[in-house]
Amino acid sequence: MCIFSKPLSTGKLAPNFSLPDQDNKLRTLSEFRGSYVVLYFYPKDNTPGCTKEACGLRDNFDTFAKQSIIIVGVSYDSPETHAQFKEKHQLPFTLLSDTDKKVAHLYGANRKLIPLPQRMTFIINPQGIICAILPKVDVTTHATDILELIEQDEKNNT
Template identity: 45%
Template sequence: MREDAVKEGDKAPDFELERQDGGLFRLYELLKEKNVVLYFYPKDNTPGCTKQACEFRDQYEAFARLGAEVVGISSDTLESHQKFEAVHHLPFTLLSDKGGRVRSLYGVPRKLLLLPGRVTYIIDQTGTVRYVFDSMNKPLEHVSTALEVLKTISHERNTQNV
């Protein structure tokens, strides 16, 4: 990870990007309602990214039960995201980060100096980054790790409300 990268315990930088439906997405608007699993991935329709997106899709109900929303970000175009979403029936938001402004804001590293990295951030409703998972070669672990962290957050919240 880069030295300036967002780390566990940091406040997640707010940002605004266009959604695949053409509307605007703002991180802190969503955080008013839910925890967020924000995942940066290299490219639509590549083997690892497709596996990862489909695993997030298959586990989407579990994320919803844990009070979380999944949001994927890559530098692909809105049109690419729309096709990717339609082909794989993705129930979550994909955002187009043309030029990599948000990727840079979070300090997501490049791999082999060329490929955009694969990093997942678990952000609680206070805007605090609770966990960061950085692994290019383990796309499915991003999903299982996110679920485990969210279970911990949910358990903490439930014990505080007792």
């Protein structure tokens, strides 16, 4: 029995979606087209691993911003919980609320036996194509892993 849906593959167009952010503003993936997007799914706000992962991205945010890389976190938490998590940890990036689990399912980040999304990351290039997938994330090296993958993709496309 499969415990989570099959994830997407590299080289494919990232499926578009709309979800509310931490301010309850509807955000659409396509609005970020033209920049690299790091779409990271994580289980839950204010848990040890998720906090470490988010703070690692925060601590490297200047490097991401200088390269026009957009960070977007997705979990099943409510916009209100996201707002508190973002404020508490001074997170400078968008957090999206997938309370109905549809986007996690679309991206293969849902788990059937556990009511939390799978920790995984999709790197989407400026044309909207998935150029890398991290199906297993090490929260301590997540930010540097992302930067290396984007650098590799840029080299492959020049």
